[in-house]
Amino acid sequence: xxxxxxxxxxxxxxxxxxxxxxxxxLIGPNGSGKTTLINCVSGALRNEAGSIVFRxxxxxxxxxxxxxxxxxxxxxxxxxxFHSMSVLENLVVPLGYVVGLNDTDxxxxxxxxxxxxxxxxxxxxxxxRLSQVELRKLELARAMAxxxxxxxxxxxxxxxxxxxxxxxxxxxxxxxxxxxxxxxIEHIMQAVMRFxxxxxxxxxxxIICEGAPAEIVKNPEVxxxxxxx
Amino acid sequence: MKFWIGMxxxxxxxxxxxxxxxxxxxxxxxxxxxxxxxLATAWNILGGYAGYVNFGTAAFFGIGAYTAVVLFKxxxxxxxxxxxxxxxxSGLLGFGTGLLTLRLRGIFFSIATVAVIFIMETAMVNWRxxxxxxxxxxxxxxxxxxxxxxxxxxFVAMAILAVIAVSIARYIEVSWIGRGLRAIxxxxxxxxxxxxxxxxLKLFACTVSGAxxxxxxxxxxxxxxxxxxxxxxxxxxxxxxxxxPMIGGTSHWLGPVIGAVLLGSVQQIVTVTIxxxxxxxxVGVLLVVFVVAAPDGVLGLLKKLRxxxxxxx
Numbered sequence: 001x002x003x004x005x006x007x008x009x010x011x012x013x014x015x016x017x018x019x020x021x022x023x024x025x026l027i028g029p030n031g032s033g034k035t036t037l038i039n040c041v042s043g044a045l046r047n048e049a050g051s052i053v054f055r056x057x058x059x060x061x062x063x064x065x066x067x068x069x070x071x072x073x074x075x076x077x078x079x080x081x082f083h084s085m086s087v088l089e090n091l092v093v094p095l096g097y098v099v100g101l102n103d104t105d106x107x108x109x110x111x112x113x114x115x116x117x118x119x120x121x122x123x124x125x126x127x128x129r130l131s132q133v134e135l136r137k138l139e140l141a142r143a144m145a146x147x148x149x150x151x152x153x154x155x156x157x158x159x160x161x162x163x164x165x166x167x168x169x170x171x172x173x174x175x176x177x178x179x180x181x182x183x184x185i186e187h188i189m190q191a192v193m194r195f196x197x198x199x200x201x202x203x204x205x206x207i208i209c210e211g212a213p214a215e216i217v218k219n220p221e222v223x224x225x226x227x228x229x
Numbered sequence: 230m231k232f233w234i235g236m237x238x239x240x241x242x243x244x245x246x247x248x249x250x251x252x253x254x255x256x257x258x259x260x261x262x263x264x265x266x267x268l269a270t271a272w273n274i275l276g277g278y279a280g281y282v283n284f285g286t287a288a289f290f291g292i293g294a295y296t297a298v299v300l301f302k303x304x305x306x307x308x309x310x311x312x313x314x315x316x317x318x319s320g321l322l323g324f325g326t327g328l329l330t331l332r333l334r335g336i337f338f339s340i341a342t343v344a345v346i347f348i349m350e351t352a353m354v355n356w357r358x359x360x361x362x363x364x365x366x367x368x369x370x371x372x373x374x375x376x377x378x379x380x381x382x383x384f385v386a387m388a389i390l391a392v393i394a395v396s397i398a399r400y401i402e403v404s405w406i407g408r409g410l411r412a413i414x415x416x417x418x419x420x421x422x423x424x425x426x427x428x429x430l431k432l433f434a435c436t437v438s439g440a441x442x443x444x445x446x447x448x449x450x451x452x453x454x455x456x457x458x459x460x461x462x463x464x465x466x467x468x469x470x471x472x473x474p475m476i477g478g479t480s481h482w483l484g485p486v487i488g489a490v491l492l493g494s495v496q497q498i499v500t501v502t503i504x505x506x507x508x509x510x511x512v513g514v515l516l517v518v519f520v521v522a523a524p525d526g527v528l529g530l531l532k533k534l535r536x537x538x539x540x541x542x
Contacts, residue, residue, distance in 0.1 A: 042422060044418060064422050068422060068423060081415070081419075085412075093412050096405050097423065097424030
């Protein structure tokens with residue numbers, strides 16, 4: 001697919017495939033098109049050329065909410081909670097709108113998800129009073145509530161301390177173990193390398209390298225564009 | 230249940246008053262206050278719940294009024310039919326306006342809604358059938374039993390409309406629609422990504438809001454026995470419909486009601502005791518005071534007060 005903003009081409013003929021159940025890493029310097037790519041996949045932006053196929057269905061003309069209903073969920077790089085709602089209610093939105101649960105079931109399910117992610121004691125807290133780690137966890141919990149087949153995690157660990165990164169990583173590993181495909185965008189290299197089975201490096205809207213994490217870090221182009229060697 | 234008893238009591242009270250010997254002026258002023266309850270409640274469905282600030286209230290109100298006039302002139306339609314038709318036409322206008330403008334966000338949406346007022350007003354100015362720029366005098370039909378005067382009947386009709394408007398707003402607020410609208414207000418992008426069909430919900434809110442505004446406008450020509458474009462499409466309606474929920478509180482259906490009763494009554498009192506010009510000033514001053522000192526309105530203040538009382542105990 002391709003995506004232009006005016007004369008600037010953010011993505012030029014990027015083509016990639018992710019297998020069901022895969023842990024897939026997306027790296028690249030700032031402005032390389034990572035977020036644009038997943039915005040196109042999740043439906044926040046429309047790609048101009050090319051196509052996006054999810055589970056055998058062409059989805060590039062569907063609205064974002066329809067894609068979520070087909071199983072694509074994402075977390076936001078800068079957390080965007082529904083700030084007038086409690087933590088619990090934040091989860092009830094996708095549980096109602098995506099999964100189609102009634103209020104009673106949605107509340108029970110939201111509590112269950114909050115327990116697994118370690119936010120149960122914050123269920124009634126207004127989401128605008130959360131700390132940075134808690135906000136990141138809420139982003140993931142809300143994405144889980146949409147019962148995705150594909151979860152796109154956009155820098156879920158940015159700005160977190162070491163043990164907090166481990167915590168979030170564990171959540172993502174656990175989710176993957178239940179069969180959810182995960183695309184991870186991340187600047188924390190140790191995290192991507194540990195997590196991903198396969199990594200793609202983007203630079204200036206093009207894929208410059210693709211392979212297993214160990215190969216990627218040795219690739220001279222990746223070292224030049226991203227790793228600063 | 231408590232809510233429905235309250236609503237029934239409101240209608241019964243209005244009807245009781247209208248049949249009693251209360252001074253005629255009470256109904257003359259009460260009609261305007263109730264009309265603002267409808268307008269403020271209608272505005273809040275889109276502006277308060279979804280956070281889309283609509284400046285076009287006057288357009289929907291005016292089109293409602295003109296729909297009533299057309300029906301009255303062409304077929305001598307009774308009041309109830311005028312109101313129903315006005316709601317339908319204004320709802321359609323809301324849907325159309327929404328379709329064209331709801332992809333715009335923030336201030337751009339608001340500016341677009343202002344344009345709707347001018348388009349509608351210009352159209353009416355150039356339509357001879359409804360009196361054009363000079364307006365048109367209307368002869369009230371004989372009043373229905375058991376009412377003593379037409380104003381009393383309009384007062385009761387507006388009370389019923391207010392109850393309907395508040396019930397609809399409350400239903401939307403507590404239902405899944407309300408949760409979706411709040412999600413839109415908090416973060417439209419996140420809402421869309423978590424399954425909320427944002428455009429559909431906004432269109433729905435805009436249509437319902439427009440229909441209720443039009444219904445409120447439909448009773449206006451008979452109330453004044455006159456219609457003309459400038460007063461039907463007056464920006465004062467837009468400003469009041471926005472100021473009242475802001476003053477009362479936008480996150481709860483009670484907010485616009487409190488705001489409308491408070492501001493509407495003050496306006497009526499000021500008009501009688503001081504002057505008609507000052508009453509516009511009152512809206513402005515109160516709006517500024519509340520936006521600065523109590524951005525969550527009267528309801529926000531009450532909430533804070535309750536919280537303080539509880540924590541001091």
